[in-house]
Amino acid sequence: MISTLLVANRGEIACRVLRTCGELGIRTVAVHSDADEGALHTRVADAAVRLPGATPAETYLRGDLIVKAAVAAGADAVHPGYGFLSENAGFARAVLDAGLFWIGPPPGAIEAMASKTRAKELLGIRPLRDVTEADLPVLVKAAAGGGGRGMRVVRRLADLDGELASARAEAASAFGDGEVFAEPYVEGGRHVEVQVLADTHGTVWTLGTRDCSLQRRHQKVVEEAPAPGLSGELEQELRELAVRAARAVDYTGAGTVEFLVAGDRAHFLEMNTRLQVEHPVTEAVFGVDLVALQIRVAEGHALDADPPRGRGHAIEARLYAEDPARDWAPQTGTLHRLAVPDGVRLDTGYADGDTIGVHYDPMLAKVVAHAPTRAEALRKLAGALERAAVHGPVTNRDLLVRSLRHREFTGGRADTGFYDRHLAELTRPAPDPHAPLAAALADAHGRSRFGGWRNVPSQPQVKRYLWAGEEHEVRYRHTRAGLAADADGVRVVHADACRVVLEVDGVRRKFDVARYGDQVYVNGSALTVLPRSPDPAAQRAPGSLLAPMPGTVVRVADGLAVGAAVRAGEPLLWLEAMKMEHKISAPVTGTLSALHAVPGRQVEVGALLAVVEAHREDQ
Known part of the structure; x- marks a missing residue:
C-alpha cells in the first residue's frame, strides 16, 4: 500500500493529485523550482523539496533530482501529473528502479507510444515521409509532445522549411526533443478522444x-x-x-x-x-x-x-x-x-x-x-x-x-x-455602459462621508477610465441626499465601496466593485483609472513595436537590420513566453529605423523592441 506520494509536477494538476491523496489518507510531497517556492502546490503538500535548475521550466525536467527528492522525503510512490516528464519512459524506469511505485503505465508502453510516428506505425498507419503540393495542407507536429507546442499548419510548400525549423525549436524547448513530422491536415475535423483505464x-x-x-x-x-x-x-x-x-x-x-x-x-x-x-x-x-x-x-x-x-x-x-x-x-x-x-x-x-x-x-x-x-x-x-x-x-x-x-x-x-x-x-468589445459610473460612485463613497456636499451650485466630479481599449469619462455629483449620477435616466439607489445599485430607466441593476491600485473590477469588466490629463511622456513614436508580454527574444528575421525595408504583417522577431513562440510582425509597411531586440534578451511587457517608420502612403 502506498503511504507517501510525491507529485512530480506543479500548479493545477499537482493540487488536483494532492487533493485525492488527502482524501485517501496518503501523505504528500511536492517539488518546486525557485520560481514556485511559494506556489499553492507547495503550500498544500505535507512536505516540499526544492529542485535546482538552470531555468524554472527546466527544473521539472530533471528526473534524477526528482527521484532523489522522493527518496530523501520518504515517499514510496511518484505521480507525474501531465506535461513535463509524464510521458518520459526513462523517468518512469528510474522511479521503478529506485523501488518506488510509478503511478502510470509501464515504461515499455510509454516508449511504444512516445513518438507519434512510431505509434502510428504500431497501428499500421504510415506517416508522410516527403511532403508535396498534393499533400497540402499538412500539419507539422512534435513527435515527442503535445499541448499544441511544436505544431504548425502549412498551406504553402514554400513555407514548409521555415515552419519545420520553428516547430523543431519549440518542441526542443518544451520537450527536450526536436523531432517533428508531418501528416495530412483535415479541414473541418473534430477532435474526439476515448478515455481508457487498464489494470494489471x-x-x-x-x-x-x-x-x-x-x-x-x-x-x-x-x-x-x-x-x-x-x-x-x-x-x-x-x-x-x-x-x-x-x-x-x-x-x-x-x-x-x-x-x-x-x-x-x-x-x-x-x-x-x-x-x-x-x-x-x-x-x-x-x-x-x-x-x-x-x-x-x-x-x-x-x-x-x-x-x-x-x-x-x-x-x-x-x-x-x-x-x-x-x-x-x-x-x-x-x-x-x-x-x-x-x-x-x-x-x-x-x-x-x-x-x-x-x-x-x-x-x-x-x-x-x-x-x-x-x-x-x-x-x-x-x-x-x-x-x-x-x-x-x-x-x-x-x-x-x-x-x-x-x-x-x-x-x-x-x-x-x-x-x-x-x-x-x-472578442469584439461589448462594454456595459454603466460600469465606469459604478466604479466612480464606489470610489466616491468614502469621500461623500467627509463633507463632499456643499450648499452651493458646483461642477460635477469627473472620473476617467481606460476600458476595452478606449477612454471613458463619467460625471457625478455630491448632493444633500448623497451621490447622484450626472446622466439622464439614471438614479443612484445605493453606493458603497463594494456594491453600487443603479436604477436605469426604471430597472434596478447591481454592480459589484473591487479596486486594487489603479485597477477596478465591476462585475465582469476590468477598468484602469486614468489621471485627469494624459501624460505626454507616455506616448510612443508611431510604428513602435512593444513587447506584448514578458519573455525572451529567441530570434530575429534573417538579415534584419536598421534601414531594411519591411512589409506590414511581415514577421520581424520571435519572443518565447510560457514555452511558446510568439511572432512579432511589422505594424506597417516602411523602413526599420530602430532594432532593440537581440536574441537572448529578456524583456518586460511594453518594452520597445523595434520601430518601423511608415512609408508616406501608409501614414
Missing part, C-alpha cells in the same frame, strides 16, 4: 468519449463528455480502436486515445500515456476519481469487470491568463481574486494574491459543469463563468462565455477551425 489483470475499460474541438494554437480550450453527435457505429469503432491501442502495448493505468473525426471517418492521432487535462469531464459523467483509480491500479488492485455507466453531460472550460484579441498573448501579474459560484467544479493551482509568472503555461483554472443534458450543462457553465470573480491579468473568460453560447457550438457543429472563423466576433 487484463481488464481494459473505455470511459466514453470526449470532444475537444474548441482549440486555439492547437491547444484545447473547451472539452466535453460525451462527444455530441456521434453515430452509435462510429462511437463503437472509436472504443474498439482505443482498446486495440491499449492492448497493443500491454497498457495499464489511465490513458487517452485521440482521433480526428471528419464525417463518419476517424483518423488516429496519438495515444497519450498519462492523465489528460480534461479528465474531470469524464469523472463527472461516470462518477469516478481517475487519480484514485490510477493509484489503485498501481497498487495491483483489479478493476471491476465492467466500467460504470455514464450519466448526463459535462463541459470544462480552461481559464487562461491571456488576451485572445491580441493573438492569445499570455498575461502576467497578481491574481487578486478567483471565485466561481457554487454548483461547478474549480480546479486551480492558484490562490488569491498569487502571482502569474512568465515561466509556465498561462492556464489559471479549469471550471467544470455537470448536468442531466448538454444544453443544461452549457447554460450552467456559461452562467457560472459570467458571474465568476476573476480579478487580475486579462483572461479569456469573456471569450469562453460567448463560445459556450454560440449557435455553432450549442448546435454541436463546432470543429477545430471554430476560432479561425469566429474569433473576431467573439
Whole structure:
C-alpha cells in the first residue's frame, strides 16, 4: 500500500493529485523550482523539496533530482501529473528502479507510444515521409509532445522549411526533443478522444468519449463528455480502436486515445500515456476519481469487470491568463481574486494574491459543469463563468462565455477551425455602459462621508477610465441626499465601496466593485483609472513595436537590420513566453529605423523592441 506520494509536477494538476491523496489518507510531497517556492502546490503538500535548475521550466525536467527528492522525503510512490516528464519512459524506469511505485503505465508502453510516428506505425498507419503540393495542407507536429507546442499548419510548400525549423525549436524547448513530422491536415475535423483505464489483470475499460474541438494554437480550450453527435457505429469503432491501442502495448493505468473525426471517418492521432487535462469531464459523467483509480491500479488492485455507466453531460472550460484579441498573448501579474459560484467544479493551482509568472503555461483554472443534458450543462457553465470573480491579468473568460453560447457550438457543429472563423466576433468589445459610473460612485463613497456636499451650485466630479481599449469619462455629483449620477435616466439607489445599485430607466441593476491600485473590477469588466490629463511622456513614436508580454527574444528575421525595408504583417522577431513562440510582425509597411531586440534578451511587457517608420502612403 502506498503511504507517501510525491507529485512530480506543479500548479493545477499537482493540487488536483494532492487533493485525492488527502482524501485517501496518503501523505504528500511536492517539488518546486525557485520560481514556485511559494506556489499553492507547495503550500498544500505535507512536505516540499526544492529542485535546482538552470531555468524554472527546466527544473521539472530533471528526473534524477526528482527521484532523489522522493527518496530523501520518504515517499514510496511518484505521480507525474501531465506535461513535463509524464510521458518520459526513462523517468518512469528510474522511479521503478529506485523501488518506488510509478503511478502510470509501464515504461515499455510509454516508449511504444512516445513518438507519434512510431505509434502510428504500431497501428499500421504510415506517416508522410516527403511532403508535396498534393499533400497540402499538412500539419507539422512534435513527435515527442503535445499541448499544441511544436505544431504548425502549412498551406504553402514554400513555407514548409521555415515552419519545420520553428516547430523543431519549440518542441526542443518544451520537450527536450526536436523531432517533428508531418501528416495530412483535415479541414473541418473534430477532435474526439476515448478515455481508457487498464489494470494489471487484463481488464481494459473505455470511459466514453470526449470532444475537444474548441482549440486555439492547437491547444484545447473547451472539452466535453460525451462527444455530441456521434453515430452509435462510429462511437463503437472509436472504443474498439482505443482498446486495440491499449492492448497493443500491454497498457495499464489511465490513458487517452485521440482521433480526428471528419464525417463518419476517424483518423488516429496519438495515444497519450498519462492523465489528460480534461479528465474531470469524464469523472463527472461516470462518477469516478481517475487519480484514485490510477493509484489503485498501481497498487495491483483489479478493476471491476465492467466500467460504470455514464450519466448526463459535462463541459470544462480552461481559464487562461491571456488576451485572445491580441493573438492569445499570455498575461502576467497578481491574481487578486478567483471565485466561481457554487454548483461547478474549480480546479486551480492558484490562490488569491498569487502571482502569474512568465515561466509556465498561462492556464489559471479549469471550471467544470455537470448536468442531466448538454444544453443544461452549457447554460450552467456559461452562467457560472459570467458571474465568476476573476480579478487580475486579462483572461479569456469573456471569450469562453460567448463560445459556450454560440449557435455553432450549442448546435454541436463546432470543429477545430471554430476560432479561425469566429474569433473576431467573439472578442469584439461589448462594454456595459454603466460600469465606469459604478466604479466612480464606489470610489466616491468614502469621500461623500467627509463633507463632499456643499450648499452651493458646483461642477460635477469627473472620473476617467481606460476600458476595452478606449477612454471613458463619467460625471457625478455630491448632493444633500448623497451621490447622484450626472446622466439622464439614471438614479443612484445605493453606493458603497463594494456594491453600487443603479436604477436605469426604471430597472434596478447591481454592480459589484473591487479596486486594487489603479485597477477596478465591476462585475465582469476590468477598468484602469486614468489621471485627469494624459501624460505626454507616455506616448510612443508611431510604428513602435512593444513587447506584448514578458519573455525572451529567441530570434530575429534573417538579415534584419536598421534601414531594411519591411512589409506590414511581415514577421520581424520571435519572443518565447510560457514555452511558446510568439511572432512579432511589422505594424506597417516602411523602413526599420530602430532594432532593440537581440536574441537572448529578456524583456518586460511594453518594452520597445523595434520601430518601423511608415512609408508616406501608409501614414
